[in-house]
Amino acid sequence: MRSDLDLELVGLTKRYGSTTAVDAITHLFPAGTYACLLGPSGCGKSSTLRMIAGHESVTEGAVVLGGRDVSRLPPARRGTAMMFQNYALFPHLSVVDNVAFSLRMKHVATSTRRARALEMLDLVDMTQLAERLPAQLSGGQQQRVALARALVTEPQVLLLDEPLSALDPFLRVRMRGELRRLQRELGITFVHVTHSQDEALALADQIVVMNDAQIEQAGAARDVFDAPATAFVARFLGSHNVVALPDGMAAIRVDALRVTDAPDAPLQGHVTGIEYQGTHVALTAQVTGKQEVTVLLTDGDFFGAPKDAGEAISFVWEAAAAHPLRGGGRTNQMKPNGEYTT
Amino acid sequence: MTDHARISAPRRSLGPNVAGWLLVSPLALVLSAFLVLPVIMIVVVSFWGTTEFSIYPAFQFDNYAFLFGSEVTYRVFLNTFKYAVITWALTLGIGFTVAYFLAFHVRTQTWQIALFLLCTIPFLTSNIIRMISWIPFLGREGIANSALLSWGMIDAPLDWLLFSDFSVILAFVHLYTLFMVVPIFNTMMRIDRSLIEAANDAGASGWQTLAFVIVPLTKPGIMIGTIFVVTLVMGDFITVRFMSGSQSANVGRLISNDIALLQYPSASATAVVLLVVVLVVIGTLLRFVDIRREL
Numbered sequence: 146m147r148s149d150l151d152l153e154l155v156g157l158t159k160r161y162g163s164t165t166a167v168d169a170i171t172h173l174f175p176a177g178t179y180a181c182l183l184g185p186s187g188c189g190k191s192s193t194l195r196m197i198a199g200h201e202s203v204t205e206g207a208v209v210l211g212g213r214d215v216s217r218l219p220p221a222r223r224g225t226a227m228m229f230q231n232y233a234l235f236p237h238l239s240v241v242d243n244v245a246f247s248l249r250m251k252h253v254a255t256s257t258r259r260a261r262a263l264e265m266l267d268l269v270d271m272t273q274l275a276e277r278l279p280a281q282l283s284g285g286q287q288q289r290v291a292l293a294r295a296l297v298t299e300p301q302v303l304l305l306d307e308p309l310s311a312l313d314p315f316l317r318v319r320m321r322g323e324l325r326r327l328q329r330e331l332g333i334t335f336v337h338v339t340h341s342q343d344e345a346l347a348l349a350d351q352i353v354v355m356n357d358a359q360i361e362q363a364g365a366a367r368d369v370f371d372a373p374a375t376a377f378v379a380r381f382l383g384s385h386n387v388v389a390l391p392d393g394m395a396a397i398r399v400d401a402l403r404v405t406d407a408p409d410a411p412l413q414g415h416v417t418g419i420e421y422q423g424t425h426v427a428l429t430a431q432v433t434g435k436q437e438v439t440v441l442l443t444d445g446d447f448f449g450a451p452k453d454a455g456e457a458i459s460f461v462w463e464a465a466a467a468h469p470l471r472g473g474g475r476t477n478q479m480k481p482n483g484e485y486t487t
Numbered sequence: 488m489t490d491h492a493r494i495s496a497p498r499r500s501l502g503p504n505v506a507g508w509l510l511v512s513p514l515a516l517v518l519s520a521f522l523v524l525p526v527i528m529i530v531v532v533s534f535w536g537t538t539e540f541s542i543y544p545a546f547q548f549d550n551y552a553f554l555f556g557s558e559v560t561y562r563v564f565l566n567t568f569k570y571a572v573i574t575w576a577l578t579l580g581i582g583f584t585v586a587y588f589l590a591f592h593v594r595t596q597t598w599q600i601a602l603f604l605l606c607t608i609p610f611l612t613s614n615i616i617r618m619i620s621w622i623p624f625l626g627r628e629g630i631a632n633s634a635l636l637s638w639g640m641i642d643a644p645l646d647w648l649l650f651s652d653f654s655v656i657l658a659f660v661h662l663y664t665l666f667m668v669v670p671i672f673n674t675m676m677r678i679d680r681s682l683i684e685a686a687n688d689a690g691a692s693g694w695q696t697l698a699f700v701i702v703p704l705t706k707p708g709i710m711i712g713t714i715f716v717v718t719l720v721m722g723d724f725i726t727v728r729f730m731s732g733s734q735s736a737n738v739g740r741l742i743s744n745d746i747a748l749l750q751y752p753s754a755s756a757t758a759v760v761l762l763v764v765v766l767v768v769i770g771t772l773l774r775f776v777d778i779r780r781e782l
Contacts, residue, residue, distance in 0.1 A: 220684075
């Protein structure tokens with residue numbers, strides 16, 4: 146269903162000299178979606194976000210928002226607002242002045258802009274610290290202020306550049322709940338750049354996996370996770386085994402493999418490692434063709450028939466659990482820097 | 488062998504306090520011998536008495552009474568302030584724009600360093616030489632006048648180019664602008680570039696970003712540059728003497744004239760007043776801006 150407020154990227158390209166950071170990507174973000182741009186560093190996800198925001202010039206293609214091409218407009222006239230990775234709060238201004246900054250630039254009267262800013266601070270639960278300076282706030286508090294400052298411009302699209310990466314793990318989980326709640330309340334589109342698949346899966350309605358300046362796979366979070374289209378996506382999202390089978394490469398979830406005693410099992414090998422994880426046991430094994438697979442067994446299953454390192458082991462799975470991968474060959478390898486080659 | 492053992496044992500037991508004292512003591516000694524003691528000496532001598540042919544130790548306020556009773560003192564102090572304020576305004580204007588250019592317009596660090604070093608090239612010559620080299624340029628028959636004459640822009644040589652307030656301030660600006668550029672550039676380089684993007688994102692125009700983000704964040708650098716320029720100009724006497732052709736006076740020249748006449752107590756009293764005035768000016772400036780962040 147198309148709406149006037151959809152954000153659409155059309156053949157969006159960014160080149161720096163001879164290197165292509167973003168290679169003609171086309172994607173539609175329906176209005177009101179929480180979308181995550183996911184990928185390893187250098188995949189072009191940040192450049193994409195910065196082009197949507199207007200902080201990076203577009204080499205080719207268009208950013209369409211609200212039915213018009215905004216790719217040549219200045220950032221503030223696009224209907225987008227950006228939340229920066231390091232929050233970029235003005236260190237010399239109090240929290241409330243930071244939030245009111247964009248209104249001040251529009252010459253809104255002092256009392257009006259203060260009232261608006263306090264409203265926004267209320268939304269992120271920061272009213273009681275309104276007079277503090279950014280340096281007197283914790284990381285999580287700074288982030289709430291940055292969020293309020295971005296939202297005060299009433300954007301149709303909020304762009305978040307690795308918003309949680311500067312927080313400690315505990316706060317990260319809390320803030321992501323908060324981001325999700327805000328997005329639901331406001332009903333605007335959030336485009337969130339991250340390299341963490343947990344974050345993307347936990348937050349996103351829609352995941353866009355990027356690699357090597359291109360979109361590798363996009364879709365609903367569950368669809369992407371359940372049926373990765375390429376070996377890169379399967380490996381990057383984790384919890385998948387990428388194995389070469391007689392009829393080509395396939396991704397099988399770590400919890401879809403079952404240990405079997407049947408002599409004609411399709412994957413046979415020996416145990417190389419056992420890791421107890423509380424509710425589960427992660428068992429790694431080397432199978433045919435020196436491939437490494439990981440199996441996640443419930444603790445009950447594992448301790449019912451425990452295995453030791455070096456023991457022979459065989460696996461089976463339901464036919465539907467193996468997802469054939471496109472563009473895959475036997476030599477597919479992840480290079481150490483996360484790039485994917487065929 | 489035993490020597491080594493004996494030396495290394497106490498060395499290990501040196502507490503952090505001792506090490507700290509050792510680190511500061513060279514500078515502390517130099518400063519107390521060559522700054523604190525002379526200043527005390529000046530204060531003491533400023534209360535001494537003079538006759539036509541001698542100086543005698545005393546504790547009297549004659550020198551100060553004469554100083555504050557003389558209309559010349561006020562005129563000269565006013566003139567000194569005038570030089571300081573005009574020079575400050577010009578060096579700030581030039582220094583800020585140069586620093587802004589270096590920090591925000593020059594993209595690569597290599598070019599930043601190269602251009603910055605270019606700014607310091609004039610400092611490879613002594614400032615007296617740099618000052619004197621203005622004289623043939625600005626004189627009645629100098630390059631400036633002959634060029635303007637030959638272009639037909641003026642009919643007669645301009646007299647005010649040399650040996651005037653104009654030439655004094657020109658020399659000050661030329662000598663001291665770099666003292667403004669360096670601290671301002673330094674502060675600007677510490678401004679997180681994402682703040683400028685954030686301002687842009689919030690709809691700030693270029694001028695608004697300058698007024699509401701860059702200038703407030705550059706204030707500590709401006710203040711440090713201001714302190715440099717104001718103290719240098721207020722304490723100067725040689726520039727004023729050379730460039731005004733001994734036609735203008737500032738406090739420094741007042742002191743140097745007294746010294747030339749061996750009127751040490753009077754010179755000391757003037758010096759003490761100047762010192763207090765400069766300290767009050769700096770103290771006032773520091774109340775407005777917190778420069779601790781820069782130190």
